[in-house]
Amino acid sequence: MSDGLGPLPDSDSLWETAACGLLLTTTAGVIVRVNSTFCSWVGFDRDEVLGRRFQELLSMGGRIFHQTHWAPLLQMQGSVAEVKLDLVHKNGHSIPTMLNALRREHPEGLFHELAIFVAEDRNRYERELLAARRLAEERLLQQLEAQQALSLAQNRLRLAHADAEIRATFAEQMVGIVSHDLRNPLTAIKMAAGLLACNEEDEKRTRILGHVTQSADRAHRLIEDLLDFTQARVGRGIVVKPQVIDVHAVVANCVEELAMTFSGRTLSHQHVGSGQCVADGDRLYQAIGNLVANAMTYGDPDGTVAITSTSEAERVTITVHNRGTPIPARLLGNLFEPMIRGVKGGDDMRSVGLGLFIVREIARAHQG
Incomplete structure (x- = not known):
């Protein structure tokens, strides 16, 4: 019955053009039949291969392995599979291969049937796989070391x-x-x-x-x-006790008292808006006192220190302005940090440099 595929290639054609090297050898390894695929791999003509012993086409290591391992194994169990051997090309370079062999009885006698596959792609895959495994192991080791270092750092922290x-x-x-x-x-x-x-x-x-x-x-x-x-x-931050106050009245009282403290100096107060807000009057008093003291210490002794309080819809602003030598640019970024001071002031106003830091903390405590 026809299967509709038409005529199929005969066995000789399949043998000759197979995708692998096919050989038939005697039990002593003498090659009695070989296909063109194998001949093209090793660079020899068919006549140069026939009659030679298969082991003569192997590298030195391959010959030793043939004699000590796979030939005795083939003799004992009748077959071997996935044996790695290096063939030697006619030009001298090695060809990595995988060999499968079967010991079979034919009408003409006992022969070894060999099927050989070029293993270059497989070797490259194995090398890449090994390299990837080593890389993964190295990265795992690095990760473990990083985790250990992180754990130590966290403990120290x-x-x-x-x-x-x-x-x-x-x-x-x-x-x-x-x-x-x-x-x-x-x-x-x-x-x-x-x-x-x-x-x-x-x-x-x-x-x-x-x-x-x-x-x-x-x-x-x-x-x-x-x-x-x-x-x-x-x-913990500076504690504030906010309540409804008139910020203009607080600033006015503060300026009046500071004018007595800094007698001989001129202070002025201007106010804008209604003045009603929710804040800690004592803390605002403290902040204004620190700012005015700073202005008196570093400002022009003959100039006026102007204090302005502005009350808007949802914002209260208090400014203290003096005249004199501008603050050095190198100090502006850290001006409100503790222990930061400008040029040296008079001995009567010497401090530990906390005034502006406390002003900042009071403003922050008021969400300012």
Whole structure:
């Protein structure tokens, strides 16, 4: 019955043009039949291959492996599969191959049937696979090392964070204790100086007592600054108690008191808008005092320090403006950081450089 495919190629044609090298050898390895595919691979004519022993076409390593392994294995079990051997081309270069062999009985006697495949593509695939495996192992090792380093860094960070918290708590407690202990003697000094000033008619002594009072006031302000700084640095921030206030009245009262503190200097106050807002008046008072003190210290001693309070729909702005030498450009980026100071001011206004930092924290506490 016909299958509709037409005439099929005969077995000789299939043998001759097969996609692999086909050989028939005696049990001693003498080649008695070979196809053109194999001949084209090794570069020999058919007549140059027939009658030769197959092992003569192998590399030295292939010959040794043939003699010690696959020939005895073929003798014992009658077949071998997927054996890697290197053929030697007529020009001398090696040809990697995969060999399959079968020991079979024919009417003419016992023969070895060999099917050989060029393994260059397979070798390249195996090399690429091995390289990919090595790369994956290296990357896995790198990832493990990175994870270990990250874990160590996280542990160090946790320890550093815990240590920082301990230090911050200790610093906060120490500053709180010291400032609390200093407040009482300073208050006593101020009270004593005030009483002595009331009962003393000598002008010189009155002036001296005034200096004592000013020094006590300055020390009190430094203590308050240190407390605020400690609160801000330990992450709690400056505490504010917002309530409905008239910002213009607060600024006016502050300017009036500062004018007495900085006698001989000129301060002015302008206001815009209704002035009603929700804020902590005491903290605004503190911020304005720090800004004005800074302006007095670094500004033109003959110039006017102008304070302006502006109240808009949802925004309150307080500005302090002085005249004098401009702030150096190198300081502008860090001007409100602690311990940052401009040119040296007078000894009577010396501070630890926390004034503008506290101004910034008060503004932040008001969402400003």
